[in-house]
Every structure is written in structure tokens, then in C-alpha cells.
Amino acid sequence: MxxxxxxxxxxxxxxxxxxxxxxxxxxxxxxxxxxxxxxxxxxxxxxxxxxxxxxxxxxxxxxxxxxxxxxxxxxxxxxxxxxxxxxxxxxxxxxxxxxxxxxxxxxxxxxxxxxxxxxxxxxxxxxxxxxxxxxxxxxxxxxxxxxxxxxxxxxxxxxxxxxxxxxxxxxxxxxxxxxxxxxxxxxxxxxxxxxxxHFKIIDAVILGYKENPFTMLVGTQINGKYKPLANVEFGFKLEEKTAFREIAKQIVTKVERDMMWVEPILCCKVQYLEKTNTGSLRIVSFKGFNFDKVPEEIY
Missing domain, CATH: 3.30.470.30 (DNA ligase/mRNA capping enzyme)
Structure with missing residues (x-):
């Protein structure tokens, strides 16, 4: 031992x-x-x-x-x-x-x-x-x-x-x-x-996604540009994934390897434990879409 x-x-x-x-x-x-x-x-x-x-x-x-x-x-x-x-x-x-x-x-x-x-x-x-x-x-x-x-x-x-x-x-x-x-x-x-x-909730913009496993890239707007905050893999309901895929295939802007980038027009809520020194989020999970927000309000 x-x-x-x-x-x-x-x-x-x-x-x-x-x-x-x-x-x-x-x-x-x-x-x-x-x-x-x-x-x-x-x-x-x-x-x-x-x-x-x-x-x-x-x-x-x-x-x-x-x-x-x-x-x-x-x-x-x-x-x-x-x-x-x-x-x-x-x-x-x-x-x-x-x-x-x-x-x-x-x-x-x-x-x-x-x-x-x-x-x-x-x-x-x-x-x-x-x-x-x-x-x-x-x-x-x-x-x-x-x-x-x-x-x-x-x-x-x-x-x-x-x-x-x-x-x-x-x-x-x-x-x-x-x-x-x-x-x-x-x-x-x-x-x-x-x-x-002690988790916190933040509004974020969906920037892209991957399959296998299903993962969303979310971010925020800084000086008119979007900065990635986290890859979110957990917390999704089956119906949320299905609905998102239907919308996402209409707004994909480019595909890079396994990442499908989308127009930054959808907002969501994510739960996280803390922010790192670089502003990224640690221990993240999805908490639902936020249709009351528009990307310009998230920064």
C-alpha cells in the first residue's frame, strides 16, 4: 500500500x-x-x-x-x-x-x-x-x-x-x-x-457544435467579436438536441474537421463552477435555450 x-x-x-x-x-x-x-x-x-x-x-x-x-x-x-x-x-x-x-x-x-x-x-x-x-x-x-x-x-x-x-x-x-x-x-x-x-448561471451565444459526443461551443461578445467560453457536453435533453439540430443545419456557416460553425443568433443558459484566468468556464452544463435574449445583449 x-x-x-x-x-x-x-x-x-x-x-x-x-x-x-x-x-x-x-x-x-x-x-x-x-x-x-x-x-x-x-x-x-x-x-x-x-x-x-x-x-x-x-x-x-x-x-x-x-x-x-x-x-x-x-x-x-x-x-x-x-x-x-x-x-x-x-x-x-x-x-x-x-x-x-x-x-x-x-x-x-x-x-x-x-x-x-x-x-x-x-x-x-x-x-x-x-x-x-x-x-x-x-x-x-x-x-x-x-x-x-x-x-x-x-x-x-x-x-x-x-x-x-x-x-x-x-x-x-x-x-x-x-x-x-x-x-x-x-x-x-x-x-x-x-x-x-456553488454553481453559477450565465447567458451565452451558441457558436458551433460537434457530434460524437454531442458538444456545443458557446461564447460571449467582446468588442463586437465572439470569444469562445466553453465546450458544453452535458445537460442536454434529447428533445433539445433534436430541436437544435433542425435549426442548426439551416445556419451552418462552415465546417472545420468535426466542428460545425453556426451563425451566432441562438442564445442559451449554461451552468459553470468558475472562470479560469483566461475567462474560460470550468465544469459546464447546458441549462436550456434562452429565446428572450439576443446575442447583442450578451457580453
């Missing part, structure tokens, strides 16, 4: 209108970065992504992380983040993950300092995956001396609606709700763990 890739336990999407204030649930802040499992034995510390990639060389901060773990041996489930005013910025951590040049990595420890936020422990000298979450949380807190590079995520029992509103007010991604007695099931997506995200 130690120093080998582990596929972590994953979450199901929860309904924001059904957040349970039941004391049998524990709520954590949901941080926006990369899922990272930190392995430690003595002075050796390694980090693996949820897909099993060893990214240790990208994060010199892991040496300080190891010093914060008071147990000789440990496997800790974390979110790797870059914090700006207490809020995690996905683009900044993704930038760290793309770096391979040693000098640029060294510079980035100053410009984009990584912090690892721990929320679970799989093992120390014993394996804890069969223990209830509430016990694992206690073990986790007992073996970590918080530092600027390793923190334990704040948790609250019950009162999920309160912490959800708090994270919204602070511009954070959302929260995670977990059954207090849930065990840790590797490589498993469980309804015992639910994520609740």
Missing part, C-alpha cells in the same frame, strides 16, 4: 436543496485543486494523484509536509491547492502540476506556493480504512502539526447549510458532506460522501 498508487474514494454529487443538518453527517470545506495522496515513511515523502501519477518532483514543499506529519509512517488523503486570500485557485495549482523544469518549479514555490489540505488518513503503522470516518478524523488531527504547507481541513458535525452559505459568501467551491460512520472504500464512488458546489 505504501508508496504505490491508490485510487481514492470518490464523491457523488449532492442536491444543494437537500443538505442534511443531521448530526450523523460531517461537513468539510471543498477545496479546488488536485486530489493528492501523500505517503510518508521516515524522511521519505511522495505524492500521487488520484490517477496514480507520482508528482513528488513537482512539489519541493513536500519535505516540509513530511515534517508536519508526526507519525513515522502515514498515507494521507489531501487536496493540493494554491491559496489566495484563503481561497483555493484551481488554475494556480494546475500551473504547478504542468511544470517540469527544476528552475521554474523552484520559482513557483514562491509565486504559486502549494499547500496540502488533509481530510482523511488511510494508514499509519496500521491500516484505518475499515474504521469509521469520525475515528479517522481524530487520528488525522493527532498526527499532524499544522504548517503553511500542511493543514487539516475544518470540519463541522451537522449544520451543513450554515457552512454551505459561509463558503458561498467567501467565494469558495462548496462543501463535502460525509456520513460519520462511513468507511474508506478505495476506487469506489459512494453516496456516503456527497459534494455540494
Amino acid at each position: 505504501l508508496f504505490t498508487p491508490i485510487k481514492p474514494m470518490l464523491l457523488q454529487m449532492g442536491n444543494n436543496n437537500e443538505i442534511d443538518d443531521n448530526p450523523e453527517w460531517i461537513y468539510d470545506i471543498k477545496w479546488d485543486g488536485w486530489r493528492i495522496l501523500v505517503h510518508k515513511e521516515g524522511d521519505r515523502v511522495e505524492a500521487y494523484t488520484r490517477h496514480g501519477n507520482n508528482v513528488t518532483s513537482k512539489f519541493p514543499e513536500l519535505q516540509e509536509v513530511g515534517q508536519s506529519i508526526q507519525s513515522h509512517t502515514a498515507i494521507i488523503d489531501c487536496e493540493g491547492v494554491v491559496l489566495r486570500n484563503g481561497v483555493s485557485v484551481f488554475d494556480d495549482f494546475a500551473y504547478r502540476g504542468r511544470l517540469s523544469n527544476k528552475e521554474k518549479i523552484k520559482e513557483a514555490t514562491v509565486t504559486h506556493p502549494a499547500t496540502f489540505i488533509a481530510f482523511d488518513v488511510l494508514a499509519t503503522d496500521k491500516v484505518y480504512t475499515s474504521k469509521p470516518l469520525v475515528d479517522r478524523k481524530e487520528i488525522l488531527s493527532s498526527i499532524i502539526e499544522p504548517s503553511s504547507k500542511l493543514l487539516v481541513t475544518p470540519s463541522i458535525v451537522g449544520n451543513g447549510s450554515n457552512i454551505f452559505q459561509l463558503t458561498k459568501d467567501k467565494g469558495m467551491e462548496g462543501i463535502v458532506g460525509k456520513q460519520c460512520n462511513s468507511i474508506y472504500k478505495t476506487n469506489h464512488r459512494s453516496h456516503d460522501w456527497l459534494k455540494y458546489k
Whole structure:
């Protein structure tokens, strides 16, 4: 188990209108970065992504992380983040993950300092995956001396609606709700763990589409020109696809490889989690056509 890739336990999407204030649930802040499992034995510390990639060389901060773990041996489930005013910025951590040049990595420890936020422990000298979450949380807190590079995520029992509103007010991604007695099931997506995200809705112009899988390219108007914002693949009803295809075949302007560009005359609503530094939308889904809008009103 130690120093080998582990596929972590994953979450199901929860309904924001059904957040349970039941004391049998524990709520954590949901941080926006990369899922990272930190392995430690003595002075050796390694980090693996949820897909099993060893990214240790990208994060010199892991040496300080190891010093914060008071147990000789440990496997800790974390979110790797870059914090700006207490809020995690996905683009900044993704930038760290793309770096391979040693000098640029060294510079980035100053410009984009990584912090690892721990929320679970799989093992120390014993394996804890069969223990209830509430016990694992206690073990986790007992073996970590918080530092600027390793923190334990704040948790609250019950009162999920309160912490959800708090994270919204602070511009954070959302929260995670977990059954207090849930065990840790590797490589498993469980309804015992639910994520609740603060999505936003935006009006957009349909610029083109692809088939296989069906995907819309949507954008906005800037200085009289249309800028793509996102490729939208999810959220379509069958009848919406059918209706769009009937209209689209009449307004196709050109075909480039698998992209069919259309006249920018149709508007829609899309849901997204956040905008990247370049203005693109992350985690997007279709929320219906908007016939009350015209493209000139979207910018």
C-alpha cells in the first residue's frame, strides 16, 4: 500500500436543496485543486494523484509536509491547492502540476506556493480504512502539526447549510458532506460522501457544435467579436438536441474537421463552477435555450 498508487474514494454529487443538518453527517470545506495522496515513511515523502501519477518532483514543499506529519509512517488523503486570500485557485495549482523544469518549479514555490489540505488518513503503522470516518478524523488531527504547507481541513458535525452559505459568501467551491460512520472504500464512488458546489448561471451565444459526443461551443461578445467560453457536453435533453439540430443545419456557416460553425443568433443558459484566468468556464452544463435574449445583449 505504501508508496504505490491508490485510487481514492470518490464523491457523488449532492442536491444543494437537500443538505442534511443531521448530526450523523460531517461537513468539510471543498477545496479546488488536485486530489493528492501523500505517503510518508521516515524522511521519505511522495505524492500521487488520484490517477496514480507520482508528482513528488513537482512539489519541493513536500519535505516540509513530511515534517508536519508526526507519525513515522502515514498515507494521507489531501487536496493540493494554491491559496489566495484563503481561497483555493484551481488554475494556480494546475500551473504547478504542468511544470517540469527544476528552475521554474523552484520559482513557483514562491509565486504559486502549494499547500496540502488533509481530510482523511488511510494508514499509519496500521491500516484505518475499515474504521469509521469520525475515528479517522481524530487520528488525522493527532498526527499532524499544522504548517503553511500542511493543514487539516475544518470540519463541522451537522449544520451543513450554515457552512454551505459561509463558503458561498467567501467565494469558495462548496462543501463535502460525509456520513460519520462511513468507511474508506478505495476506487469506489459512494453516496456516503456527497459534494455540494456553488454553481453559477450565465447567458451565452451558441457558436458551433460537434457530434460524437454531442458538444456545443458557446461564447460571449467582446468588442463586437465572439470569444469562445466553453465546450458544453452535458445537460442536454434529447428533445433539445433534436430541436437544435433542425435549426442548426439551416445556419451552418462552415465546417472545420468535426466542428460545425453556426451563425451566432441562438442564445442559451449554461451552468459553470468558475472562470479560469483566461475567462474560460470550468465544469459546464447546458441549462436550456434562452429565446428572450439576443446575442447583442450578451457580453
